Amino acid sequence: MANEFRKWQCIVCGWIYDEATGAPEEGIAPGTLWGDVPADWVCPDCGVGKDDFEMIEI
């Protein structure tokens, strides 16, 4: 299971979203897949939308 989780990185500021740990401080539960993060969600560090994230290899 765990190895199915992926990481996504904001290309503007480098903030990393890890599906395994989620972002509890942003109200996103651990294990939330990137596709399930709300479409209007923005990067907590720089405010860009989901379109400006890209997946990084683990």
Added chain:
Amino acid sequence: MLPIVIVGTGLAGYNLVKELRKTDTSSQVIMLTQDDGRQYSKPMLSTGFSKGKDDTGLAMADAAAMAEQLNMEVRTHCRVESIDTSARVVHTSLGEIAYGKLVLALGAAPVLPPIAGKEHLQVINDLQDYARFHAAVQGKQKILILGAGLVGTEYAHDLASAGYQVTLVAPDQHLLSRLMPAPAGDAIAAALQTLGVSLHLGQAVTAVAKAGKGFAATLQDGSELQADVVLSAVGLKPRTELAMAAGIECGRAIKVNRLLQTNVQDVYALGDCAEVDGLNLLYVLPLMTCARTLAKTLAGTPSQVSYGVMPVMVKTPTLANVVCPVAADMQGEWQIEQSGSDIKARFIDINGQLQGYALTGACTAEKMALNGQMPPLLA
């Protein structure tokens, strides 16, 4: 129609055009940069060593690729010498360029401490600086960092994570003293120490001199530290010289209203070089807010900037943190709850209103709740 001319291809400049092109695909845009115009993420510079990246690894696109992608022209190695606001022309090292609208996205320049031997200090404020520093530390071990602010702290963490022996010296009594109260700064200091960083706080470096293949730094108390490379991270100064010489009003930075207009018609500023309604915030969240807003204005829909709550994260992965800085002139006091390295510090003003916070470790989970209690920075 005369072009939109943008001076500077940092985060502010490139993100402005990226936002502009979402709605306006046709306006002519010319960007000018004195460096090679490679696009990169500035916040990521201070995470490069732990990822094993050199400047090429951090660069995301070159100027030609950006020009193609955003349907514009990027003139690299082009230094702007002056602006003639009545003729609406910029004079550059590559000739004159007439503008319809001019955007200053000049950034801020590192300040060096006024000490003997300051010419030996390295700084990292852009990708070229990073390349220079990266080359300077190859095969070296000991790095001395001057400054305990966000930049000094992040590089200390990143370099120590990459295996360098890092020593950090600063006159501040605790780490990140302009952002957070002592217990939070101390918790981050402890996290740095677990990575082997040696801290000398309450001490300024008074001189740096060559010593063997490296350098010797003298501290206030007369003691001496040896280092292979010395990195200065003591502060930044918004670049205002060009604007001032052109008669554009400046305070700490280039003064703009909430439309990001200067006092001169059709001249705008954003990012680290701009003071928006009195606020000069050197962080990426306000910068991106301004890029989005100015893009709308340039596309023909005048739009005013508003700032909500603007939290800042200091990139010290060993100890998560988030801080909402308190305005310098704010009256009030910190209320601090602490359990080990988990700290919740709230700054309460004399009317009982939350005006800032610093959270570390598990307490970062309270960020959203506290954001909800904070007044917007620029309503």
